[in-house]
Amino acid sequence: MGRYVARRLLLAIPVMIGASFLIFAMVYALPGDPIRALGGDRPLSPGVVAELRAQYNLNDPLVVQYGKYVGNLLQGDLGTDFRGRQVIDTISQRLPVTAQLTLVAILFEAVIGIIAGVLAGIRRNGFLDNLVLVSSTLIVSIPILVLAFVAQYVFGLQLGLFPISGLGEGWYSFLLPGLVLASGSLAYVARLTRTSVAENMRADYVRTARAKGLPNRTVVVRHTLRNSLIPVVTFIGADIGNLMGGAIVTESVFNLPGVGRAIFDSVRQQEGAVVVGIVTLMVFFFIFFNLVVDVLYAVLDPRIRYD
Amino acid sequence: MTDQQQADRRHDEVEAGTTTGLAAPSVDVTDARQNSLWSDAWRDLKRNRLFWIGAVLGVLFLLMATFPSVFARGADPRACNLANSKQKPSGEHWFGFDQQGCDYLANVVFGARNSLIIGALAVLVILVLGVIVGAVSGFFGGVIDSLLSRVTDIFYALPLVLGALVILRTGSLGRGVVAVAIALAAFGWMTAMRLVRSQVIAVKSSDYVAAARAMGASNGRILVRHILPNAVAPVLVYATITVGVLIAAEATLTFLGVGLQRPAISWGLQIDAGQSLLRTAPHLVFFPSIILTLTVMAFIMMGDALRDALDPRQRS
Numbered sequence: 001m002g003r004y005v006a007r008r009l010l011l012a013i014p015v016m017i018g019a020s021f022l023i024f025a026m027v028y029a030l031p032g033d034p035i036r037a038l039g040g041d042r043p044l045s046p047g048v049v050a051e052l053r054a055q056y057n058l059n060d061p062l063v064v065q066y067g068k069y070v071g072n073l074l075q076g077d078l079g080t081d082f083r084g085r086q087v088i089d090t091i092s093q094r095l096p097v098t099a100q101l102t103l104v105a106i107l108f109e110a111v112i113g114i115i116a117g118v119l120a121g122i123r124r125n126g127f128l129d130n131l132v133l134v135s136s137t138l139i140v141s142i143p144i145l146v147l148a149f150v151a152q153y154v155f156g157l158q159l160g161l162f163p164i165s166g167l168g169e170g171w172y173s174f175l176l177p178g179l180v181l182a183s184g185s186l187a188y189v190a191r192l193t194r195t196s197v198a199e200n201m202r203a204d205y206v207r208t209a210r211a212k213g214l215p216n217r218t219v220v221v222r223h224t225l226r227n228s229l230i231p232v233v234t235f236i237g238a239d240i241g242n243l244m245g246g247a248i249v250t251e252s253v254f255n256l257p258g259v260g261r262a263i264f265d266s267v268r269q270q271e272g273a274v275v276v277g278i279v280t281l282m283v284f285f286f287i288f289f290n291l292v293v294d295v296l297y298a299v300l301d302p303r304i305r306y307d
Numbered sequence: 308m309t310d311q312q313q314a315d316r317r318h319d320e321v322e323a324g325t326t327t328g329l330a331a332p333s334v335d336v337t338d339a340r341q342n343s344l345w346s347d348a349w350r351d352l353k354r355n356r357l358f359w360i361g362a363v364l365g366v367l368f369l370l371m372a373t374f375p376s377v378f379a380r381g382a383d384p385r386a387c388n389l390a391n392s393k394q395k396p397s398g399e400h401w402f403g404f405d406q407q408g409c410d411y412l413a414n415v416v417f418g419a420r421n422s423l424i425i426g427a428l429a430v431l432v433i434l435v436l437g438v439i440v441g442a443v444s445g446f447f448g449g450v451i452d453s454l455l456s457r458v459t460d461i462f463y464a465l466p467l468v469l470g471a472l473v474i475l476r477t478g479s480l481g482r483g484v485v486a487v488a489i490a491l492a493a494f495g496w497m498t499a500m501r502l503v504r505s506q507v508i509a510v511k512s513s514d515y516v517a518a519a520r521a522m523g524a525s526n527g528r529i530l531v532r533h534i535l536p537n538a539v540a541p542v543l544v545y546a547t548i549t550v551g552v553l554i555a556a557e558a559t560l561t562f563l564g565v566g567l568q569r570p571a572i573s574w575g576l577q578i579d580a581g582q583s584l585l586r587t588a589p590h591l592v593f594f595p596s597i598i599l600t601l602t603v604m605a606f607i608m609m610g611d612a613l614r615d616a617l618d619p620r621q622r623s
Contacts, residue, residue, distance in 0.1 A: 011457075018461035023470075029477040137357065137611060141604035143555035145562055145578060146596040153589055245466040249559055253582075263469065264563065267476050275473065283464045 005295060012287045017070075020280040024066050027272040052082075069276070079273040081266070087277040090262060094278075097167065098258035101250070102243045104171075104178030105185075110236055113186045114229070117193020121228070122220055124198045132194060136187035148180045148253040165255040177254040181247060185239050192235055196228040203227075230300045237293035241286035344540065344617065351616035358616075361608030368602050372420040379413035384572060386410070393588040402594045405577070406584065415594050417572045422602060425488045426554040430546050432492035437499025438535070438542070444500070445507030446530055456504075463497040468559055470494035475565040487566050491553050502545055506538035544614040551606030558599050574599045 044052075053059050060068070072079060078087035120132035142150075155176055156164030162176040163169050200206060201224055209219045248260035255261075259278050266274035352358045371378045382400075387409035396403040402411035444455040462470070471490040480486035510516065511534065519529050560566035561575025569576060574595040581591030 011460075014457055015460045015464060018457065019464045022461060023465065023473065026470075026473045026477055029479055134357075137608060138604065141551065141607045142600050143558060143603060145555070145559050145575075146600050149578065149582065149585065149592050149596060153585055153592070157586060242466070245469060248468060248472070248563070252563065264472070267473055268564075279465070279469065279473075282466070282469075286464050 001295070001298065004298075005291075008291050008294065012291065015287060016280075016283060019283040020070075020276065021066055023279045023283075024069065024272075024276050025062060027275050028062050028065065030267075030270050030272065073280075078277040081271045081274050087273050090274055091259065091278060091281060094257060094259045094262045095281075097256055098244055098247055098251070098260060100171070101174055101178055101181060101247055101256060101258060102240060104174045105182035105243050106236060106240060108179050108182040109186045109189050109239065113189025114193050114232060116190040117232070118197055118220070118225065118228075120190065120194040121197025122201060122224075124201075129194070132190055136190050139183050139187040142183070144180060144183065144249050145253070147183055148177070148250060151176050151180050152253065167256060173256075177250045177256060180254075181243060181250045185236075185243070189232060189235065193228060193232050196231055197224055200224045200228045230297070233300065234293045234297050237296060238290050241282075241289040244285050245282040348613070348616040352612055355612045355616065357608045358612030361605045361612065364601055364605035365609060368419050368423065368605060371416055372423045375413075375417045375420060378416040379410070382410040382413040384409060384413040384417045385570075393584065393591070395588075396590055403588075403590050405591055406580065406588075411591070411594060414572055414577060415574070415598050418574045418577065418595065419598070419602070421484055421567060421571060421573050422554045422557060422599070424484055425491070425557045426550040426606075428485065428488035429491040429495065429553045429557075430550050432489060433496045433499050433549065434542065434546055436492065436496040438503050438538075440496070441500040441503025441538075442507055442530055442535060445504035446511065446526070446534065448508075452504075455500075459497045459500050462494060465494060467491070467494045467556055468563075471556070471560055472563060472565050475560060482566075482568050484567070484571075487557055487560060490560070491556055495549070495553065495556075498549075499542065499545060502541055503535075503538050506541065507534050510534050510537045540617045544610055544617060547613055548607055548610030551603040551610070554606070555599070555603050 058065075069079065076088075078091070080086055081090070116132050116136075120126075120129040123129060151162075152164045155162045163173050164176065167173050203224075206219060206224055209223045214223075244259070246260075247258060248264055250256070251258045251260040252264060259282070263275055263278050265271075266278075380401075387405075387407045389408045391404040391408035392406055394400070394404040394408075396411075400410055400412060402415055405411050405414060440455055440459070444452045444459075471487075471494050474480065474493060475482070475486065475490045480489055507530075516529055516533050519533050524532075557566055558573070558575035558578065561573050562579045564579070566575055567573040577595040578592055578599075581588070581595070584591055
């Protein structure tokens with residue numbers, strides 16, 4: 001196990017470097033001159049421009065710039081944006097919002113998805129099963145963009161149940177965007193649970209449990225569910241990284257000041273350091289949660305050995 | 308008794324030995340069409356209601372993209388009159404008017420073409436990239452495989468919309484239909500690659516590949532004739548669903564302001580323009596949204612049905 005984790009960590013290093021270089025190179029190619037944009041209507045004097053360009057390493061070739069960036073990164077310095085604000089400050093201000101949103105989404109995904117999946121799986125081809133199958137296809141088909149507006153319109157504007165913009169009401173503000181963000185994964189979790197439960201309901205150990213005369217509830221909850229949830233738990237774990245990086249649209253529509261929103265704004269304003277910093281962090285989370293899940297799989301399912 | 312049932316009975320009789328293939332010369336039990344994966348799948352598909360819903364919707368939107376003026380009831384999407392601004396739907400103008408007073412049905416209908424072209428084009432690029440990289444990686448293994456797999460991991464770690472957002476913002480691709488399709492493909496090919504790679508690895512060590520090799524077949528021939536046909540079924544399922552996913556992603560990118568631009572007609576642009584009027588004219592967001600959703604749904608339903616039909620483990 002230890003060796004497996006070590007090998008996975010080593011493999012993650014080139015992926016981290018490659019992904020951050022990829023995003024760095026793309027940001028490097030962003031059009032326009034950010035220094036000139038900084039001056040606004042009044043043109044900056046050539047001396048100031050030269051000074052600023054040197055300060056942000058803008059005269060170096062791409063690879064040298066990237067090298068300097070990684071060098072600083074390893075010392076915990078993510079650089080500053082063109083207004084002199086530390087990127088790390090921006091992140092530490094924005095990340096909690098996205099983290100809360102992701103947490104709410106994961107809770108919806110797990111609770112609703114698993115309950116729906118179990119109800120569908122224990123009676124295959126029953127009414128609930130068909131309901132879950134059809135509704136999950138429908139939900140998966142609705143683009144997040146569309147779902148966000150429908151939710152805003154119906155629950156926010158028409159029914160007035162939820163706030164539709166900003167963070168004004170604390171945790172309550174996260175409910176609607178969290179549900180929207182979770183929708184696709186929720187449907188997938190329901191299907192995954194359904195398949196898994198339906199398969200295990202036919203397993204020998206379930207028949208044994210029934211033959212011993214155990215009540216239905218015990219058979220489902222204690223015996224079937226525990227085994228069926230292994231793939232579900234791992235999917236949900238890996239989804240944390242996905243959701244954090246995929247919140248751009250949700251955060252834009254619901255006007256939440258999270259990292260997705262920050263990426264969007266900084267791409268628009270050519271704030272390269274902010275984009276690279278946040279995306280690198282997202283990639284890190286993505287790889288980290290995937291690794292955790294892979295290790296978790298081995299802990300949950302002793303049949304799997306990584307050697 | 309239908310032809311199919313008759314054929315099935317003859318086949319059963321041949322299997323059971325109550326009659327021989329020779330005695331009934333019209334039945335050739337070795338004929339691949341009799342019980343190939345595809346004919347079985349088609350029999351399954353024909354019975355699947357979701358498949359038909361998806362297929363009918365898909366054909367409908369294909370027709371809409373090809374002959375938009377028919378579906379627009381003759382209205383010109385660019386003939387606008389500000390006097391009609393934000394009018395609600397009516398019997399004469401089914402989808403009402405947008406803020407500029409343009410007939411909204413015409414605008415929404417004309418948006419289908421760009422969405423479908425981008426979806427199809429992006430999937431095509433994804434398939435080409437995925438099949439080539441995946442086949443090379445799986446077939447040759449070793450260092451090549453490790454290298455290509457790491458490159459795939461790198462792209463996989465960047466979310467689709469995020470990567471496409473940045474690359475489109477750089478402007479190096481331009482801002483047209485082709486640019487958006489390429490941007491989507493550039494960050495969307497990894498699943499296809501992994502799919503093909505795993506299929507190739509699974510089939511590579513089979514006996515018939517060894518036999519082909521023993522008979523002196525070249526690497527290229529083995530790949531194209533013996534290994535890749537096995538990957539067709541899962542790749543087809545994946546591609547069908549992905550067309551839908553990419554159409555949604557295009558609308559999202561356009562909505563975020565990095566995809567198609569005016570004067571192009573696109574559902575993403577319509578939703579973007581309508582969002583600030585959600586309180587006063589909700590139909591401006593509603594109609595492009597519902598058509599976009601139905602389009603995405605068409606492909607996802609077809610793909611889902613196809614997967615169920617092609618997966619022999621699901622058969623009872």
